Amino acid sequence: MNAHEKVEVVSDTKADTSSSSSQGQGTGDKFHAQHGNNLDQAYWYVQDSQNVVEATPRELRSLRRKIDFWIVPIMFCCYTMQFIDKVSLNYAAVMGLNKELKLKSNEFSNAATWFFIAFLIAEVPNAIILQRVPVAKWLGANVILWGIATACTAAAHNYASLLAARIFLGIFEAAIAPSLILISSQWYTKSEAAPRFSIWYAGLGLGQIIGGIVSYAFQQVKHPAFSGWKIMFVVLGLVTVIIGFVTFFFLPDTPMQARFLSEAEKVMLLKHVAVNQTGIRNKHYKWSQALEVLRDPQLWLMVLLTILISISSGVITTYSATLIRNFGYKPPTAALLNMPSGIVSIASTLIVGYGVRHTSNRWAWIAACCLPGILGGGLMSFAKGNKAAQLAGIYMVNVITATLIVIYQWTGANVAGQTKRVISVALVSGSFSVGNIIGPQTFQAKDAPDYIPAKITVLATQAAAAIISVVLFLYYVWANKRKAPVSVIRDNVDAGGRSEERLWEDQTDMQNRTFRYVY
Numbered sequence: 296m297n298a299h300e301k302v303e304v305v306s307d308t309k310a311d312t313s314s315s316s317s318q319g320q321g322t323g324d325k326f327h328a329q330h331g332n333n334l335d336q337a338y339w340y341v342q343d344s345q346n347v348v349e350a351t352p353r354e355l356r357s358l359r360r361k362i363d364f365w366i367v368p369i370m371f372c373c374y375t376m377q378f379i380d381k382v383s384l385n386y387a388a389v390m391g392l393n394k395e396l397k398l399k400s401n402e403f404s405n406a407a408t409w410f411f412i413a414f415l416i417a418e419v420p421n422a423i424i425l426q427r428v429p430v431a432k433w434l435g436a437n438v439i440l441w442g443i444a445t446a447c448t449a450a451a452h453n454y455a456s457l458l459a460a461r462i463f464l465g466i467f468e469a470a471i472a473p474s475l476i477l478i479s480s481q482w483y484t485k486s487e488a489a490p491r492f493s494i495w496y497a498g499l500g501l502g503q504i505i506g507g508i509v510s511y512a513f514q515q516v517k518h519p520a521f522s523g524w525k526i527m528f529v530v531l532g533l534v535t536v537i538i539g540f541v542t543f544f545f546l547p548d549t550p551m552q553a554r555f556l557s558e559a560e561k562v563m564l565l566k567h568v569a570v571n572q573t574g575i576r577n578k579h580y581k582w583s584q585a586l587e588v589l590r591d592p593q594l595w596l597m598v599l600l601t602i603l604i605s606i607s608s609g610v611i612t613t614y615s616a617t618l619i620r621n622f623g624y625k626p627p628t629a630a631l632l633n634m635p636s637g638i639v640s641i642a643s644t645l646i647v648g649y650g651v652r653h654t655s656n657r658w659a660w661i662a663a664c665c666l667p668g669i670l671g672g673g674l675m676s677f678a679k680g681n682k683a684a685q686l687a688g689i690y691m692v693n694v695i696t697a698t699l700i701v702i703y704q705w706t707g708a709n710v711a712g713q714t715k716r717v718i719s720v721a722l723v724s725g726s727f728s729v730g731n732i733i734g735p736q737t738f739q740a741k742d743a744p745d746y747i748p749a750k751i752t753v754l755a756t757q758a759a760a761a762i763i764s765v766v767l768f769l770y771y772v773w774a775n776k777r778k779a780p781v782s783v784i785r786d787n788v789d790a791g792g793r794s795e796e797r798l799w800e801d802q803t804d805m806q807n808r809t810f811r812y813v814y
């Protein structure tokens with residue numbers, strides 16, 4: 296936890312104790328009249344509750360465990376299946392899909408790319424819808440729909456039908472990252488959120504492991520009328536639909552609607568996370584906040600960082616099984632050899648998440664993860680003829696998957712104002728698509744079987760990403776110096792009366808002089 300996060304915790308504690316003695320009198324009534332529509336729904340929930348109880352550290356630990364038990368597993372399952380469904384095309388390629396559908400030249404690359412084009416376009420309506428509708432319900436509905444799209448891929452009989460299935464899959468999967476970022480940020484403080492983000496994001500690594508097992512298993516299925524890759528898509532789709540229904544009915548849209556929490560626990564949680572100053576839910580769409588996105592340097596740096604990271608992740612997730620097969624391994628062996636990539640992803644993601652929780656320094660963790668990516672890209676590019684070195688290079692590049700969850704959590708922590716937050720998480724998620732559009736296109740048929748330009752791209756983008764993370768760190772240090780001094784923040788909190796309202800007011804991070812960026 297950096298110094299600014301500690302200041303916020305102090306401010307939150309003082310805000311809680313002062314507000315109970317001075318709300319509703321004098322300046323407080325005037326503030327309510329002027330800012331009532333500008334206050335988050337969580338603020339009014341706390342005010343209407345009769346359970347104004349200060350949580351002890353022991354109670355907060357117990358509350359976190361209960362939330363972890365109910366919320367994190369569902370998000371983990373959603374992210375696991377979105378990854379498996381997305382990269383199932385990669386496994387189907389080594390199972391004979393290309394040959395059976397008679398794909399030519401770059402048609403496989405194009406099918407992979409169009410998924411992300413659809414994903415990118417769908418982020419535009421997501422940026423509007425997510426502020427207007429219950430987030431968990433929207434997520435659950437999209438999980439169900441992309442499960443159906445995955446199952447329908449089994450019906451593909453040529454390039455056009457495969458393309459249609461992938462486009463629909465991209466449209467529905469576009470909701471996953473923005474929804475999970477918004478949901479996760481509601482339940483935890485900024486430092487607490489980091490390891491929880493990492494846990495559900497570790498579903499990516501589990502997806503790599505399960506994907507390899509699933510691909511190997513269905514390659515053993517020999518049926519003249521219904522190929523193994525078709526059965527794989529149907530099974531994966533059905534599993535995803537089941538998880539979608541669980542999400543729709545059991546994942547709360549906000550802490551205020553959590554059936555597994557008592558009224559007292561809800562209030563304790565809301566007072567605890569108020570320190571984030573990022574709110575829970577506010578349906579009032581503000582064009583001023585939307586326009587602020589365009590002039591916020593942190594978001595454009597975050598977008599650039601996400602694109603650079605995603606170019607490499609796009610290369611690895613889409614083509615890793617193909618690269619391993621081109622080393623001379625048979626398709627079933629290539630699927631199994633791709634599984635250690637998942638172990639690397641899980642380990643790096645959890646280490647980074649818990650590292651951020653206890654040390655902060657998000658920028659340094661991103662830069663550190665880029666180093667194995669640079670080395671791995673070098674081994675893939677220049678260790679020709681050495682299977683072991685090239686395989687090690689593929690595994691090392693998977694360390695960079697941990698950087699994306701840091702970016703997601705960073706965005707959730709450093710962007711305030713409900714309209715701006717929703718647009719920002721959609722923008723960063725869309726940037727992920729841009730990188731994944733560029734990444735597969737570096738694999739051109741003329742470069743087969745070594746694909747040297749694509750491998751060099753991995754090396755170069757990781758080096759650039761490390762530099763951008765340092766630039767972001769320097770920007771946040773500069774931006775915090777321009778904010779109100781710590782002493783002013785404490786004076787405002789000690790004054791009482793309006794401190795709690797200020798924590799829940801729908802202000803952006805740039806408008807709020809007491810907001811502190813974490814880095």
